[in-house]
Amino acid sequence: MASEMMNLCNIPQSSYVIEPWKNGLGSTDIVAEARIEGGPATGWDGLVWRLARTEIASASAFSDHTGYNRHQVVLEGEGLFLDAGSATIDLSEALKPVQYGGELKIVSRLENGSVKVLNLMINRSEATGGMTAMGAGSSADFRPGAHVFYAVKEDAHLCLTGTAHHVSAGDAIALEAAEPFVATVQTGTLIAASIYAK
Numbered sequence: 001m002a003s004e005m006m007n008l009c010n011i012p013q014s015s016y017v018i019e020p021w022k023n024g025l026g027s028t029d030i031v032a033e034a035r036i037e038g039g040p041a042t043g044w045d046g047l048v049w050r051l052a053r054t055e056i057a058s059a060s061a062f063s064d065h066t067g068y069n070r071h072q073v074v075l076e077g078e079g080l081f082l083d084a085g086s087a088t089i090d091l092s093e094a095l096k097p098v099q100y101g102g103e104l105k106i107v108s109r110l111e112n113g114s115v116k117v118l119n120l121m122i123n124r125s126e127a128t129g130g131m132t133a134m135g136a137g138s139s140a141d142f143r144p145g146a147h148v149f150y151a152v153k154e155d156a157h158l159c160l161t162g163t164a165h166h167v168s169a170g171d172a173i174a175l176e177a178a179e180p181f182v183a184t185v186q187t188g189t190l191i192a193a194s195i196y197a198k
Contacts, residue, residue: 006160006181011148011172021054022063028054028119032148032174034195036126048126049195050119051148051172056080057114065102071120071131073097073191075152079112091117095152095189097131118150120193129195139184145196148174149183156188 016029022044031051039046053075062082074080074094082089084104091098092111102121122129132140149158151167158165158173161181167173167190183192
């Protein structure tokens with residue numbers, strides 16, 4: 001039944017594409033992305049959404065991503081704060097996603113060493129979405145759209161509408177769902193990134 005409702009794709013981390021940050025101060029591993037049909041095949045022009053992981057090893061200014069909503073979660077480490085003028089975005093705890101505008105002028109602040117994060121960038125004129133952290137034994141309902149499940153620190157077992165899937169640590173599984181579905185995490189921890197076209 002799941003195969004009739006979904007187009008599934010396993011994404012091993014060996015296939016992730018490494019790309020420099022827009023500001024040139026680091027690099028990111030692109031897990032998955034979608035682009036506007038007929039647009040450029042690389043870069044930010046024509047990008048609908050992108051899921052990528054990166055390490056923040058020192059305080060640095062974030063790239064300007066005006067026009068995008070940024071969803072971010074810490075995978076490893078703790079003590080990350082994002083200073084945005086008079087406001088501070090608290091990412092000090094792992095596995096607690098936050099969302100903010102890509103146009104904010106942000107400087108990262110590390111209070112306990114480097115961290116690894118997962119970023120979901122969504123072109124707000126094209127789509128909406130968000131991220132959810134799911135631990136062993138948790139279930140969640142998802143509506144039709146694009147979804148990527150990323151295994152955080154250890155192998156995970158994920159059940160999608162009654163069908164079991166193994167996701168190795170650091171790998172992901174992506175799907176396009178035509179109908180609502182239920183995802184249940186049997187073992188491990190997964191980050192679910194969901195994107196819904198406007």
